[in-house]
Each structure stands twice: as C-alpha cells, then as structure tokens.
Amino acid sequence: MAQVDFNERQITLKVVYYGPPRSGKTTNLKALHTRVDDLNRGRLMLLDTRDDRTLFFDLLPIFFRASGLSFRLKVYTVPGQPMHEATRRVVLSGADGVAFVADSSAAQLEANRQSWQSLTRHLGTLGLERIPVVVQYNKRDLPDKVELSTADRFATVDPPLEATASEGKGVLPTFFTLLDRVWDSIDADMQLGQRFGITRAGFREAVSGHVGAGPRDIV
Ligand SMILES: Nc1nc2c(ncn2[C@@H]2O[C@H](COP(=O)(O)OP(=O)(O)OP(=O)(O)O)[C@@H](O)[C@H]2O)c(=O)[nH]1
Ligand SMILES: [Mg+2]
Numbered sequence: 001m002a003q004v005d006f007n008e009r010q011i012t013l014k015v016v017y018y019g020p021p022r023s024g025k026t027t028n029l030k031a032l033h034t035r036v037d038d039l040n041r042g043r044l045m046l047l048d049t050r051d052d053r054t055l056f057f058d059l060l061p062i063f064f065r066a067s068g069l070s071f072r073l074k075v076y077t078v079p080g081q082p083m084h085e086a087t088r089r090v091v092l093s094g095a096d097g098v099a100f101v102a103d104s105s106a107a108q109l110e111a112n113r114q115s116w117q118s119l120t121r122h123l124g125t126l127g128l129e130r131i132p133v134v135v136q137y138n139k140r141d142l143p144d145k146v147e148l149s150t151a152d153r154f155a156t157v158d159p160p161l162e163a164t165a166s167e168g169k170g171v172l173p174t175f176f177t178l179l180d181r182v183w184d185s186i187d188a189d190m191q192l193g194q195r196f197g198i199t200r201a202g203f204r205e206a207v208s209g210h211v212g213a214g215p216r217d218i219v
Contacts, residue, residue: 002096002186009196012072013186015178016092018119019101020111021053021080024138027165028101029058029077032175032211034168040064040210054079057091066206067198073179073207080115089122097182098123098133099174100154104145104162109152116154132181135160136174141167172211179207 003012017025026046033044042061048054054077062073076095078088092098100119102112123129135156137148141164148162161177163170183200187193193200 001094002182002190004190004192006195008070009068010070010072011192012074013096013179013182014074014076014094015097015099015182016095017075017077017099017101018088018092018115019078019080019138020103020108020115021082023080023101023103023108023112023115024163024165025077025080025101026052026054026058028099028136028138028163028171028174029060029075031165031168031171032075033060035172035212036060036062037210037212053081055084056087062207062211064206064210066209067196067202069196069198071203071206075175085118088118089126092119092122092128093126095128095131096186097131097178099178100133100135101163101165102135102137102151102160104137104139104151105142106144106146109146112152116152120155130185132178132185134158134174134178134181136163136170137161138163138165138170140164140170175211176204176208180204 017028019025040063045059047056058077060075064071076091078091133156135154137160140162161174165171183203
C-alpha cells in the first residue's frame with residue numbers, strides 16, 4: 001500500500017515490472033532512466049550477474065514535488081529466471097501496481113502464461129489482488145511476434161500496450177498508464193485528491209514534467 005505521510009505531505013509509491021525471463025523488464029527500466037531529468041532521479045541500481053540476468057531486482061527511484069507534496073516513486077524489476085521465485089515475491093510485497101512485461105515472440109507464449117500465473121499467485125498470498133496491473137507486449141520488432149488483437153490479455157480489462165524497449169519505444173506510455181491506474185486505485189482508498197487537493201491530471205502533469213514525454217514516445 002502507498003505510504004502516505006500526512007504531516008510531511010509525502011507520498012511514496014512502489015511499482016514493479018514483472019514478467020518471464022528476458023522479456024525486457026530491465027531494458028524498460030534503463031530506457032525510463034534515460035528519460036528522467038537528472039535532478040529528479042536517484043541512482044539506477046542494477047543488481048545482475050555478469051551476463052545481465054537480474055539477480056535480485058533493479059531499482060529506479062524518481063523524486064519530485066507537486067502541489068506542495070513530495071513524491072517518491074520507486075520503480076522495481078523482478079528477476080525472471082525460474083529459480084528466483086522467492087525473490088519475486090519479496091520484490092512484489094508492498095507494491096501499488098504492476099507492469100507485466102510479456103514477450104511478443106510466439107515461442108514465449110507458455111513462458112508468459114507461467115509468469116502470469118506466478119504473478120497472480122504471489123499477489124494473492126500478499127493480499128495484493130486488487131492492485132492495478134497493466135500488460136505490455138515487448139519486443140514488437142521480432143518477426144515471430146504474436147498479433148496484438150488476438151494476444152492473451154490475461155485477466156486485464158485494458159487492451160495490452162506494445163513496446164520495443166530496446167529502441168525506447170512504448171516505454172513511457174506503459175509507465176504513464178500504470179501510474180494513472182495506480183493513482184486511481186490509491187485515490188479511491190485514501191482520498192488523496194480530497195485530502196491534498198491534487199487530481200490525477202495534476203499528478204500526471206507533474207510526473208511528465210520530470211519524465212520526458214517527447215512525441216517519439218507518445219506514439
Ligand atoms: N529484439 C528485442 N530485444 C529486446 C527488446 N527489449 C529487450 N530486448 C533484449 O532482450 C534481452 C533481455 O533483456 P532484459 O531487459 O535484460 O530482460 P529481463 O526481463 O530484465 O531479464 P531477466 O532479468 O533475466 O528476467 C536483452 O538482450 C535485451 O537487449 C526489444 O524490444 N526487442
Ligand atoms: Mg532483468
């Protein structure tokens with residue numbers, strides 16, 4: 001659950017990028033990092049092995065002020081390799097929202113499905129089954145990509161988003177869509193808008209003031 005300090009007027013939100021092995025979770029985070037202005041981002045922590053597989057998690061902290069409030073966004077990725085199941089659960093705990101990064105390759109359908117199942121299992125045991133989850137199909141540049149119109153939406157209502165994170169495409173739309181959903185769910189629980197006088201649009205504007213939204217990323 002979001003940490004809200006009413007005295008300090010400080011809101012801390014945690015979002016997690018989850019998905020099968022090598023679907024591009026860390027690549028999303030790296031692309032995001034390059035789009036956050038220097039003053040508002042903390043150090044990008046990549047905890048990986050020598051061959052770039054995430055070992056524990058990656059973390060990108062983003063800090064900014066808006067409407068007299070101090071925001072701390074913590075963006076995590078989980079390690080995708082099967083052996084790190086316990087680590088994924090730890091990283092998920094306390095999350096306010098999840099971006100599920102599916103692999104667009106037709107060969108990875110089963111890996112996507114298994115990862116989705118493990119996500120829902122963890123969310124259930126952590127009591128987080130109501131947090132928002134957005135689905136991103138990454139690697140849209142692959143020749144064997146699945147059609148988005150017929151691709152598994154998993155249990156989500158929204159149509160999946162597409163991305164080619166290695167080219168920085170689709171990374172910001174996924175991030176912003178996730179934050180919109182997170183804001184709505186926390187606002188519904190904690191009446192942030194009413195208590196602090198900030199709307200979702202105000203929050204979104206503040207985020208995009210620090211996380212660059214060039215035209216290239218909007219499409
Ligand atoms: N073709 C293609 N390759 C991509 C894309 N995004 C990431 N990759 C590549 O996929 C590989 C895995 O990317 P990572 O970001 O490390 O994947 P991950 O999901 O963090 O992997 P784990 O941490 O091991 O679960 C790397 O070689 C990336 O360059 C993409 O959009 N298209
Ligand atoms: Mg990784």
